Amino acid sequence: MAFIILPTLWTLYLVALFILYAGYSAISQRYFHPLSKVPGPFLWSISNLPIWYHQVVRGGRLLQHLPELHEKYGPVLRISPTEVHISDPSNYDKIYNVGTRFIKDSDFYTRMEGPVATPILLTILSLDEHRFRRKMITPFFSRQSVLDVEDMVWAKANKLCDIIASKLYTNPTNIPFPAHKAVRAVAVDVITEYAYARCWNFLDHDPDYGDWYPEAIHSVQTLFPWFQAFPWTIPLFRAIPYWGKVAIFPAYKRWDVSLKAVQVAVREVRRELANRIKPPRRTIIHELIEPLASAFSEGDGLRDDGKTKKQLTDQDVFADAVNTNGAGTETTGATEERALFEVLWNPVVYRAVTKEVREAFRDAGDMRLVELEKLPWLTGIIKEALRLNPGVPGRLPRVVPPGGATFNGVYLPPGTTVSMSAWDMHHDPITFPNPTVFDPTRWIGPEDEVRARERYLVAFSRGSRGCVGQNLVMCELYCSLAAIFHRFDDLAVAPGFGPEDMEMTELVLGYHPRDNGGRRFRIVRKT
Numbered sequence: 001m002a003f004i005i006l007p008t009l010w011t012l013y014l015v016a017l018f019i020l021y022a023g024y025s026a027i028s029q030r031y032f033h034p035l036s037k038v039p040g041p042f043l044w045s046i047s048n049l050p051i052w053y054h055q056v057v058r059g060g061r062l063l064q065h066l067p068e069l070h071e072k073y074g075p076v077l078r079i080s081p082t083e084v085h086i087s088d089p090s091n092y093d094k095i096y097n098v099g100t101r102f103i104k105d106s107d108f109y110t111r112m113e114g115p116v117a118t119p120i121l122l123t124i125l126s127l128d129e130h131r132f133r134r135k136m137i138t139p140f141f142s143r144q145s146v147l148d149v150e151d152m153v154w155a156k157a158n159k160l161c162d163i164i165a166s167k168l169y170t171n172p173t174n175i176p177f178p179a180h181k182a183v184r185a186v187a188v189d190v191i192t193e194y195a196y197a198r199c200w201n202f203l204d205h206d207p208d209y210g211d212w213y214p215e216a217i218h219s220v221q222t223l224f225p226w227f228q229a230f231p232w233t234i235p236l237f238r239a240i241p242y243w244g245k246v247a248i249f250p251a252y253k254r255w256d257v258s259l260k261a262v263q264v265a266v267r268e269v270r271r272e273l274a275n276r277i278k279p280p281r282r283t284i285i286h287e288l289i290e291p292l293a294s295a296f297s298e299g300d301g302l303r304d305d306g307k308t309k310k311q312l313t314d315q316d317v318f319a320d321a322v323n324t325n326g327a328g329t330e331t332t333g334a335t336e337e338r339a340l341f342e343v344l345w346n347p348v349v350y351r352a353v354t355k356e357v358r359e360a361f362r363d364a365g366d367m368r369l370v371e372l373e374k375l376p377w378l379t380g381i382i383k384e385a386l387r388l389n390p391g392v393p394g395r396l397p398r399v400v401p402p403g404g405a406t407f408n409g410v411y412l413p414p415g416t417t418v419s420m421s422a423w424d425m426h427h428d429p430i431t432f433p434n435p436t437v438f439d440p441t442r443w444i445g446p447e448d449e450v451r452a453r454e455r456y457l458v459a460f461s462r463g464s465r466g467c468v469g470q471n472l473v474m475c476e477l478y479c480s481l482a483a484i485f486h487r488f489d490d491l492a493v494a495p496g497f498g499p500e501d502m503e504m505t506e507l508v509l510g511y512h513p514r515d516n517g518g519r520r521f522r523i524v525r526k527t
């Protein structure tokens with residue numbers, strides 16, 4: 001008998017102990033924590049579970065929920081025991097600026113290294129280490145470097161148009177064309193050619209256009225809220241053997257193949273450099289292994305022979321190269337998808353932009369980026385797509401530096417995690433009246449008004465941690481969209497698809513979740 005009662009008693013003791021501990025921890029987090037005065041819902045202030053719930057159970061819908069909480073609790077909101085989220089746009093420059101002392105939050109960023117287990121440019125915390133790594137590739141992504149390969153981007157854009165023409169105009173049944181997949185294929189083809197000089201040619205992969213790759217990236221991203229809420233899941237994930245990972249995420253198998261392709265590229269470039277073989281064009285791998293001395297200034301850690309004192313390992317180079325690919329695919333693809341959808345959905349805008357590009361360039365072959373950037377409708381469409389569809393729409397957590405900081409009259413002590421989101425910035429009704437409406441004319445008008453509004457367009461974030469790829473993104477968006485609008489004035493959104501299918505969710509990257517339910521953006525020729 002005793003052996004039955006004893007375990008029961010022990011169980012009771014343990015449960016009671018757990019309840020006492022949980023109660024103590026909840027009360028101290030809520031009432032005796034330095035953030036106890038910051039408004040926010042009770043459950044959120046004592047645990048990470050609400051964030052996990054909105055990101056995992058509700059599939060990345062924290063983005064949609066935070067504005068509702070701000071409505072109730074005000075612009076400074078406690079969303080976890082240690083994190084405060086801010087919605088008032090006037091605070092953005094305080095946190096995200098060039099010389100910022102607000103470093104990235106380790107609980108958010110370092111845990112994203114889970115799958116590659118190596119710090120990447122995006123996740124490095126130390127300001128000095130980041131400055132060094134960023135300088136290595138800044139020239140590679142400069143405006144001039146992008147202009148140098150503009151013809152390559154045009155080639156991909158025109159290839160997309162040829163495919164659309166062959167699918168919709170030589171096809172009497174007008175079967176909807178999967179624009180959703182094809183625009184992402186353009187993004188992959190551009191970035192793999194640009195970054196590695198080894199194009200993956202997804203546009204040739206009819207009919208899926210390599211959609212396994214964005215899907216694999218999405219699979220990996222679904223892990224992040226787990227890693228962030230429960231750090232013990234990171235070693236657990238790493239311990240799962242390859243076949244187990246494939247069983248959980250079927251897309252992992254081909255993602256692994258894509259990783260191996262980058263590893264091979266790193267080895268090949270190392271060999272080229274060791275044998276002093278001059279490449280036709282330097283890749284990001286060259287920059288990471290042997291950056292140009294001109295990228296650095298004195299005191300940046302250069303040796304007498306002009307080379308950097310610090311060498312990255314192959315694993316560092318590999319991780320940053322993979323990150324570039326991942327960072328540049330869904331972000332750019334989804335933004336282009338948004339722009340194309342909105343234009344085809346709004347006949348007035350469609351007519352205006354086709355007229356604009358055709359009048360500016362009689363021959364499509366004469367189009368050049370620097371000229372396209374002067375076109376008001378095309379520019380307004382791209383900015384609106386970035387506003388309603390920022391590639392990284394959610395919170396970008398930073399740590400309050402020594403001395404603390406005050407936001408809307410609320411003091412946050414040093415060490416507090418503070419975050420803001422492009423989503424809230426872009427839906428601020430004062431800066432953007434009727435914020436949910438796609439209206440390119442917001443960006444056409446008196447220059448000072450447009451410039452004032454631009455300060456609140458933060459799709460690429462700002463400052464030293466802002467997007468390094470933005471010149472390439474803009475080139476890609478301008479060229480691809482101009483090529484489509486110049487060539488086709490009778491495309492339409494396929495029946496059965498509408499604005500509700502463009503709902504946005506966020507798992508660091510932004511997603512259109514209906515993609516997973518099979519309701520993808522497809523286009524047809526107007527009949």
Ligand code: HEM
Nearest residue numbers: 121122327328331332335391392396459460461467468469
């Ligand atoms: C529409 C397209 C894109 C958008 C909206 C976007 C947005 C962003 C944002 C908001 C950040 C800052 C993230 C943070 O603070 O944690 C970022 C960082 C970054 N992006 Fe992009 N991105 C886009 C495309 C690209 C492309 C095409 C590339 C690569 C060629 C790229 C490479 C990176 C990298 C490497 C970082 C980390 C920079 C650093 O920490 O120094 N992105 N991006």
